[in-house]
Amino acid sequence: MFLLQKAAHPSDRILDVSTTDDPRRSIIAVVDDDLRILGSLEILLESADYEVRLFSSATALLESAGLQEIDCLISDVGLPVMDGFELARAVQAGRPKLPVILITGRPDLLHRSPLEWPRHCRVFKKPFNGQELLEAVGEALRSPHLRTPKP
Secondary structure: OOEOOOOOOOOHHOOOOOOOOOOOOOOEEEEEOOHHHHHHHHHHHHHOOOEEEEEEEEEHHHOOOOOOOOEEEEEEEEOOOHHHHHHHHHHHHHHHOOOOEEOOOHHHOOOHHHHHHHOOOEEEEEOHHHHHHHHHHHHHHHHHOOOOOOO
């Protein structure tokens, strides 16, 4: 589980980490087979004013109608059937510059050759700091070389 720190004072809340030139809220897709992680990440991301799409499997995301509208993908590495690496590569085949953040509670799954890693990818090991994850999402969304125009 990641660390979500409560603000000591209302003015200490995360203000606008979802800064893009687009007036709409950025859409973050989260894929994890653990419903507790999905719920926690939904709360965290929504607290930073992101729109969140939750998926309990790689297949569910790939079969969804909203794949083209997401701005960033957060996926668990240890998914059944299709793992997070395979999912990221499949998504990036159609959206080559889509930023991907992988999370894992099993660091042993990270011992792959660099050729097997998806492009534009960051990795967080569980437990991770929620603020650091939000900062990584914000950085990914602000990187102009990573943003792909949507149809």
